[in-house]
Amino acid sequence: MRKLLATGAAAVMATAGVGLTSTPAQAASAVQIYRVYFDSPGKDTGSNASLNGEWVQLVNTSRSARQLKGYKLRDKTGYTYTFGHFTLKGRAKVTIRTGKGRNTTATRYWGRSWYVWNNTGDTATLRYPNGKTADTCSWGSKGDYKYC
Known part of the structure; x- marks a missing residue:
């Protein structure tokens, strides 16, 4: 009888979309990619002003300050x-x-002499110092910027 109940419970859970062996959901990072301006205004001339027209904005969603070293x-x-x-x-x-x-x-500078973010589509990935992914944001070829 116990075997029958266990088998029945497993069938009901599987039908309901509940897994018997589930892994905990990954908690969202407090620091997230908020917006990416991947296509700087005007022509891509490589000037410092044009390069600085391309940027990524991060937001700290918590009330506590976060150390981002690494x-x-x-x-x-x-x-x-x-x-x-x-x-x-x-x-x-x-x-x-x-x-x-x-x-x-409020602003950090990468110091590059050419563009990073592809206008035709790319993915920005923010990683913790231990290498694990904190957040990602992807876009295609439409528009100049993306809210993530």
Whole structure:
């Protein structure tokens, strides 16, 4: 009788879409990719102003400040921006611009001399210092920016 009940319960759970061996859902990262401006305004001339028109914005969704040292932001090709010592305040945003400039609490500069994000489609991935994925955002060829 117990075997019959166990088998029946498994059948009911499977029909309802409940797995008997489930893994816990991965918690959402407090720091997430908020928006990507992948196609800077105007022609892609490679000027610093044009490069800085291409950026990724991260948001800290928690009320607590987060230390981002060692976090990595990368594209599909493998171009990678690594945060040095940087604290993102609670409920705050930081913009990572592709070109050169002076880092502030609201804006960080990658220091590249050419574009990172593909206008025809790409994926931005934010990784924790241990290499695990914190967040991703993908887009196709339509538009200039993407809210993630």
